[in-house]
Amino acid sequence: MTDTELPRTPDYDAWPIDADLDTVSFTPRLVTVRWSDGRISRYHGIWLRENATDDTTINPATRERILDLSTLPAWPEVEGAEIDATGALCVDFAPEDRRLRFHPGWLRAHDYDNVSDPEAPLVPVTTWQGGPEAGPDTLDATGLLDTDAGDDAEEAILAPALESVLGKGLVRLRNLPTEPGSLEAIAWRIGPVRPTNFGQLFDVRAKPDPDSNAYTSIALPPHVDLPTREYHPGLQMLHCLENSVEGGQAVMLDGFAVAEALRDRHPEAWTTLTRVRWCYANTARTTDYVWYEPMIRLDARGKLLEVRIADFLRGPLQTAFEDVEPAYEALMTLQRLLRDPAFAIRFTYAPGDLVIFDNRRLLHARDAFEGASGHRWLQGCYMERDEIRSRYRMIQRARRQRRLTTDA
Amino acid sequence: MTDTELPRTPDYDAWPIDADLDTVSFTPRLVTVRWSDGRISRYHGIWLRENATDDTTINPATRERILDLSTLPAWPEVEGAEIDATGALCVDFAPEDRRLRFHPGWLRAHDYDNVSDPEAPLVPVTTWQGGPEAGPDTLDATGLLDTDAGDDAEEAILAPALESVLGKGLVRLRNLPTEPGSLEAIAWRIGPVRPTNFGQLFDVRAKPDPDSNAYTSIALPPHVDLPTREYHPGLQMLHCLENSVEGGQAVMLDGFAVAEALRDRHPEAWTTLTRVRWCYANTARTTDYVWYEPMIRLDARGKLLEVRIADFLRGPLQTAFEDVEPAYEALMTLQRLLRDPAFAIRFTYAPGDLVIFDNRRLLHARDAFEGASGHRWLQGCYMERDEIRSRYRMIQRARRQRRLTTDA
Numbered sequence: 001m002t003d004t005e006l007p008r009t010p011d012y013d014a015w016p017i018d019a020d021l022d023t024v025s026f027t028p029r030l031v032t033v034r035w036s037d038g039r040i041s042r043y044h045g046i047w048l049r050e051n052a053t054d055d056t057t058i059n060p061a062t063r064e065r066i067l068d069l070s071t072l073p074a075w076p077e078v079e080g081a082e083i084d085a086t087g088a089l090c091v092d093f094a095p096e097d098r099r100l101r102f103h104p105g106w107l108r109a110h111d112y113d114n115v116s117d118p119e120a121p122l123v124p125v126t127t128w129q130g131g132p133e134a135g136p137d138t139l140d141a142t143g144l145l146d147t148d149a150g151d152d153a154e155e156a157i158l159a160p161a162l163e164s165v166l167g168k169g170l171v172r173l174r175n176l177p178t179e180p181g182s183l184e185a186i187a188w189r190i191g192p193v194r195p196t197n198f199g200q201l202f203d204v205r206a207k208p209d210p211d212s213n214a215y216t217s218i219a220l221p222p223h224v225d226l227p228t229r230e231y232h233p234g235l236q237m238l239h240c241l242e243n244s245v246e247g248g249q250a251v252m253l254d255g256f257a258v259a260e261a262l263r264d265r266h267p268e269a270w271t272t273l274t275r276v277r278w279c280y281a282n283t284a285r286t287t288d289y290v291w292y293e294p295m296i297r298l299d300a301r302g303k304l305l306e307v308r309i310a311d312f313l314r315g316p317l318q319t320a321f322e323d324v325e326p327a328y329e330a331l332m333t334l335q336r337l338l339r340d341p342a343f344a345i346r347f348t349y350a351p352g353d354l355v356i357f358d359n360r361r362l363l364h365a366r367d368a369f370e371g372a373s374g375h376r377w378l379q380g381c382y383m384e385r386d387e388i389r390s391r392y393r394m395i396q397r398a399r400r401q402r403r404l405t406t407d408a
Numbered sequence: 409m410t411d412t413e414l415p416r417t418p419d420y421d422a423w424p425i426d427a428d429l430d431t432v433s434f435t436p437r438l439v440t441v442r443w444s445d446g447r448i449s450r451y452h453g454i455w456l457r458e459n460a461t462d463d464t465t466i467n468p469a470t471r472e473r474i475l476d477l478s479t480l481p482a483w484p485e486v487e488g489a490e491i492d493a494t495g496a497l498c499v500d501f502a503p504e505d506r507r508l509r510f511h512p513g514w515l516r517a518h519d520y521d522n523v524s525d526p527e528a529p530l531v532p533v534t535t536w537q538g539g540p541e542a543g544p545d546t547l548d549a550t551g552l553l554d555t556d557a558g559d560d561a562e563e564a565i566l567a568p569a570l571e572s573v574l575g576k577g578l579v580r581l582r583n584l585p586t587e588p589g590s591l592e593a594i595a596w597r598i599g600p601v602r603p604t605n606f607g608q609l610f611d612v613r614a615k616p617d618p619d620s621n622a623y624t625s626i627a628l629p630p631h632v633d634l635p636t637r638e639y640h641p642g643l644q645m646l647h648c649l650e651n652s653v654e655g656g657q658a659v660m661l662d663g664f665a666v667a668e669a670l671r672d673r674h675p676e677a678w679t680t681l682t683r684v685r686w687c688y689a690n691t692a693r694t695t696d697y698v699w700y701e702p703m704i705r706l707d708a709r710g711k712l713l714e715v716r717i718a719d720f721l722r723g724p725l726q727t728a729f730e731d732v733e734p735a736y737e738a739l740m741t742l743q744r745l746l747r748d749p750a751f752a753i754r755f756t757y758a759p760g761d762l763v764i765f766d767n768r769r770l771l772h773a774r775d776a777f778e779g780a781s782g783h784r785w786l787q788g789c790y791m792e793r794d795e796i797r798s799r800y801r802m803i804q805r806a807r808r809q810r811r812l813t814t815d816a
Contacts, residue, residue: 010724011691029733042729046736051724063691064621064720068629069736070743110724118726119685119700191695195600197798213472221476229794231639277527277708283419283471287599288801289794292527294708300685312472316418316459316518318526321450325437328454328477335478386637386697390605393696 006086007101010053011063014400015105016407021089026081031091033083033107041111048091049076051110052100072096119301122392123166127257130344136252136355137164141173145185155395158189161356162392165235169358170252176239178351183239183379186354191387194233196226197287204238204378206371211284213312217371222253222338222363223310225382227280228289232308234385236359240349244374251365252357253343255307259296261337269330274298276327280308281315290315295334306360309334338363349378358385414494415509418461419471422808423513424815429497434489439499441515449519456499457484459518460508480504527709530800531574535665538752544660544763545572549581553593563803566597569764570800573643577766578660584647586759591647591787594762599795602641604634605695612646612786614779619692621720625779630661630746630771631718633790635688636697640716642793644767648757652782659773660765661751663715667704669745677738682706684735688716689723698723703742714768717742746771757786766793 009015019035026032032042050057050069057067073095080092080099089102112118128134139161147154157173164171176186183201187193193200198212207215214220226232238250263270277292299305317327337343344365349355357364359382369376417423427443434440439451458465458477465475481503488500488507497510520526536542547569555562565581572579584594591609595601601608606620615623622628634640646658671678685700707713725735745751752773757763765772767790777784 011689012693013691013696044732044736047725047732050736059621059624059626059720061624062618062621065722066621066626066720068719068743070740070747110726112724112726112732113729115726118687192603192605194602197600210470213467213470213474216467216469218467218474229792230642231792234638279526281419283421285420286802287798288421288805289798290801291794300702311476312467312474314473316520317455318518318520318523321521324452324455324520328452328458332478335476339478384637384639386699390695390697393698394694397696 003084003101004086007088007103008053009103009106010051010058013397014404015103015109016400016403017087017105017108019104019108020087021083021104021107024081024083024089026078026091028077028079031078031081031089033089035108039111039114041107042113043107045076045078045091045093048100048102049093052102054098054100056098057100121166122389122396123163125256126167127260128168128254129257129342130253130346131342134345135347136170136172136345137168138172138174139164140175141354142175144173144176144189145182149189150394150398154189155398158391159395162190162388162395165356165358165388166392169254169256169361171356172347173354173356174350174352176352176354178241180241180379183237183354183381186239187237187381187383190391191383194382194384196233196382201379201381204380205376217248217369219368220366221311222251222365223312224255224308224359224363225310226359227293227308227310227313228282228291230291232306233359233382235383235388236357236364236380237383238349238355238378238380240351240353240378242351242375242377243349245369245371245376246373247367248369248376249346249348249367250355251344251346251367253338253345253363253365255309255361255363256304258334258337258343258363259304259307261343262296262334266330266333269333270296272326272330273334276319276323276330278308278327279315279318280310280313282313283315292318295331304361307363309338309363311335360385411492411509412494415496415511416461417511417514418459418466421805422812423511423517424808424811425495425513425516427512427516428495429491429512429515432489432491432497434486434499436485436487439486439489439497441497443516447519447522449515450521451515453484453486453499453501456508456510457501460510462506462508464506465508529574530797530804531571533664534575535668536576536662537665537750538661538754539750542753543755544578544580544753545576546580546582548583549762550583552581552597553585553590557597558802558806562597563806566799567803570598570796570803573764573766573796574800577662577664577769579764580755581762581764582758582760584760584762586649588649588787591645591762591789594647595645595789595791598799599791602790602792604641604790609787609789612788613784625656625777627776628774629719630659630773631720632663632716632767632771633718634767635701635716635718635721636690636699638699640714641767641790643791643796644765644772644788645791646757646763646786646788648759648761648786650759650783650785651757653777653779653784654781655775656777656784657754657756657775658763659752659754659775661746661753661771661773663717663769663771664712666742666745666751666771667712667715669751670704670742674738674741677741678704680734680738681742684727684731684738686716686735687723687726688718688721690721691723700726703739712769715771717746717771719743768793
């Protein structure tokens with residue numbers, strides 16, 4: 001690469017140039033640029049130094065960082081800054097006596113001086129109510145497994161599906177194959193499955209000698225799966241292979257909507273459930289999972305991070321003596337909200353349906369069914385929320401790449 | 409079951425009776441018992457009601473709860489309590505008019521009135537220093553794969569191994585097979601593997617066209633794997649199949665010991681690194697993982713929960729403008745500590761060695777090696793910390809079961 005080309009970016013991503021660098025000024029610690037649309041952005045010298053793309057900073061083969069800042073002879077100081085003929089920002093650093101160049105599209109995309117929330121979700125999160133008219137976002141996925149990974153036909157199905165899961169925590173795909181095991185190939189269109197003690201895929205049907213209430217025909221109250229883990233799976237997929245029973249309707253609730261209602265209507269119960277650490281336990285025949293966590297968790301910025309609600313997977317509460325009665329009062333307040341039909345959507349699985357939902361946000365439940373009236377067979381698996389975000393970012397990257405190609 | 413036998417416990421576990429129930433008294437909300445060793449324990453009526461073991465409370469087939477407390481006619485009140493001829497606690501509940509019985513061994517094991525820390529770790533956590541004389545706890549695992557799952561020979565190898573991982577975050581097993589892929593069978597002696605975009609097992613060796621610095625022969629600085637995930641894997645296993653190269657020594661550090669040293673010596677840097685949310689990013693060719701988290705995380709009780717340190721997997725810091733320079737100052741202070749040889753243990757992998765370590769606590773690194781000097785091939789996989797705890801609890805359960813059998 002010569003200075004007649006734009007510098008590489010520090011990753012494999014594509015960064016269209018929406019505004020040009022117009023002017024630049026600097027102090028020893030700071031570079032300030034003005035963009036062609038008038039925006040002013042400040043970048044710290046130390047930040048620029050660590051995010052450079054030359055071969056002393058980034059391994060050119062893997063595009064991963066090799067620089068350890070603390071091995072530099074001193075805090076890197078800016079002793080020159082200009083915009084070169086390609087439109088790149090060039091910065092001269094002392095004491096290394098090194099000139100480093102920065103791609104304007106990448107710089108603009110990482111403008112921490114002007115971004116109010118760098119951690120903004122990929123898709124806005126919207127909570128939802130249920131009721132008799134409500135249902136999941138539903139998409140026709142005919143032919144998904146016949147598409148090529150990454151092609152336009154796959155993207156046409158996956159992009160809106162991922163948007164529903166990211167925004168609402170739920171999507172229903174229809175008209176998928178009903179071959180047992182096909183869920184694994186479908187799941188791989190997003191990412192790797194997270195196996196558990198229940199296997200890579202698990203079969204939800206009434207079984208002899210069941211090791212979970214899920215594997216009976218009884219009703220299941222609203223719950224998340226595997227709250228007994230330090231980190232319960234972020235995504236669950238349930239794929240209907242057969243359904244000819246009476247009953248067994250699926251019920252789904254937005255746990256974040258229920259939590260918000262609790263906060264608004266019963267603030268004391270909300271405070272208790274964000275604080276008291278319940279015991280979640282699955283002391284089964286051959287495994288013994290236990291974890292302690294509040295039922296409602298907020299992230300460092302006070303936003304809802306996860307709910308951990310599953311009455312049949314709670315062990316004995318082990319908390320301060322004086323917290324026990326308030327905890328149970330708050331729990332019963334929550335349980336009453338969970339039975340309010342205003343939160344629930346209800347639907348019947350048809351063979352070929354696949355429901356993908358956020359298992360750290362949504363609660364799922366089912367009605368009892370009559371085992372003798374027919375067959376009800378779902379296959380399920382788990383995945384991390386990381387995978388759905390990675391897949392969606394790859395779609396965004398492909399769109400940026402197409403813009404670059406179109407602009408060129 | 410009749411009242412001539414002890415009641416069932418609400419799980420599949422075994423609960424030896426270390427003290428008998430001596431006397432009992434009650435109020436409408438509280439049952440107070442005195443044990444044969446003088447201990448006094450109080451149990452709330454609501455707590456007893458939810459943790460009962462009768463068929464209205466627990467599904468007898470799955471041993472999972474079916475009771476929804478909020479569907480009871482009213483808050484359960486205690487109207488009688490006594491110790492029966494079997495030594496069980498019997499409690500009469502209004503308004504259900506139901507007598508429920510509780511196993512004294514189980515009650516004593518869940519005595520929340522007298523336990524100072526119900527979440528105490530299974531094995532005490534001890535941080536450690538390194539230095540030239542230090543090395544990992546090392547166990548001979550000859551024949552592990554020839555044992556039967558759950559038998560005494562397996563337990564004799566696994567129990568001390570799990571204790572080292574739980575307490576120190578690290579163990580080295582020696583004399584395991586060197587067949588490629590045998591790691592999967594070894595891992596299954598503990599629990600299911602967590603696959604990632606790098607596969608179920610991954611091969612650590614110098615590769616053409618590497619997608620990670622790990623797959624080159626360059627030195628790797630101390631790091632955790634996959635910090636780009638919402639929840640990076642709790643356990644990592646590295647299994648040596650071949651090692652005949654010059655260099656490539658393994659280096660391990662106790663990230664908790666480094667974090668504590670930072671807290672003691674550089675409290676300002678500590679505070680910054682527990683607060684500022686760094687960007688972790690692996691924007692590779694076909695995947696794009698991004699997550700924001702502080703480098704050092706404490707749990708709700710202020711104890712060290714995890715470290716997330718990996719310079720080559722950090723994306724551009726996106727935080728408040730005024731935090732950028734303090735963040736880099738704190739980072740460089742940490743980087744200097746990480747290079748202090750007092751923290752590091754160093755060892756050379758021999759074929760058949762398996763190192764299991766806590767990937768949310770330990771940092772691992774390696775020296776550069778000479779690819780042309782021989783072969784260096786490790787296979788690795790990830791697992792959750794939940795699995796090691798579940799497996800260890802099963803060993804504890806088996807020990808309790810043996811005590812019950814011996815006592816009988």
